[in-house]
Amino acid sequence: MSSLIIISFVFQTSFIGFFNYFNVIPNFPLILLVIFAMLSDGVTGGTLGFLTGILYDAMIFNIFGLYTLIYFLIGVTIGAISDEMLRENRIVYSVAAGISTVVMHLLLYIILFFLRFRVQSAKSILPNILFETALNTVLVVFVLKFVLYLFDKFNVKA
16 A cells, blocks of 8 residues: 555646646645555554655655654544545545545645645635645545455455
8 A cells, every 4th residue: 555655646746737627736745645544443544644644744844744744643533534424436536535624734734834834815716626636536435446456366364
């Protein structure tokens, strides 16, 4: 699971910029985190969220720990409540990915605002967040099919 997140992170930061439409790109590491947290428990979701956040903090942002905290909280929360959800239903994955995208951007905006960073007004970034949420909501179904295919091919138990 962690190797797929690392590969998706490298893909996200390296190549996906060429497929940038409307200044929005899908967040593949977040999509994989949602899938893996739904397939496992809160501890595994938190661990994978921590790993994903460390990768983002080391590579992208200048405040170390911000993405680590956000992705850790998302992984733990989804992993903890995934036992009560119907994991075979693909709509649950789409809803979880959509909510996770909105929560990630909301927490990022709030934390940066209170740290007195210069952030854009919420009105100017809201269309991009909504478009990214829609992209993640749709793409999670296809990524889930691919992940389940890989798990079946290599006899991995989630």
